Amino acid sequence: MSANSATLEIRGVSRRFGKNTAVSDVNISIPQGQMVGVIGRSGAGKSTLLRMINRLVDPSQGSIFFDGAEVSRLRGSPLRRWQRDCAMIFQQFNLVPRLDVLTNVLLGKLNHRSTLSNLLGMFSRAECAEAVAALERLDIARTALQPAGTLSGGQQQRVAIARAMMQQPRVILADEPIASLDPLNAKVVMDSLQDINLREGITVVTNLHTLDTARTYCNRIIGMAAGKVVFDGPPEELDRQAVRLVYGADSNGGEISEVITSTSVAFKQKIAASAGPLEPAFPGY
């Protein structure tokens, strides 16, 4: 397989919910190994776009291809294989809170196994060792036997990443993975995703609410507004004009400042030193 064949291609994809068009004629080509940040205001269509890629939501129109296969047409076991290759991480972690951390991570292996071994609920020593190694890599192996629901948000998101890694994915889709985390935990989680992207060459596509995070971690930024892609390029090309295209003007018609889309510790400290208190950027943020 050539490196190019593992490109993720989104061609003319739209999704309507009743009369509302959530995603409108999106065309994006993502070569294997990119770390892509998707930014935009609340309701811009970011989550719907990610959910269409791994088929939690089906497009109303258009096609999605990966590695030459039209994933938007898959059914049955080929669809399950695609959902294994394309791991998803959610803002709310989606762990089973009463199960221990190790078992939650092992659940990432379910799609790799026969129905019988899944029914028996037994995991091999090799699978357990792989799960422990995944937890060690994310620096949370000491929590392996704790119920997942007793962990902090940042730890739970790292468990979710370890579970995703057990799928041996080719693409990781992260839907606002740091939106529920404090800035320090957000950094740990973004560092982990970046490490996986750089070391394993796994494509990462992540929705982010904060521009500075996208700039720091992503080598490509896709800006969405009202369901359309209004910016697609490297962080250094995301200038004031592009930011305005993505986020629009504020309620008084003024320019949206990049500063108010930030949650990072360093950024906030800088702002606190130079300006007054932060005002919320937009409703819902």
Ligand SMILES: Nc1ncnc2c1ncn2[C@@H]1O[C@H](COP(=O)(O)OP(=O)(O)OP(=O)(O)O)[C@@H](O)[C@H]1O
């Ligand atoms: N299942 C659904 N049924 C009806 N409307 C939906 C559904 N999912 C999304 N929408 C609508 O589609 C639009 C885009 O929503 P989406 O969640 O994709 O935006 P977003 O950019 O991810 O927003 P946020 O940052 O707030 O999560 C919104 O108007 C939303 O209300």
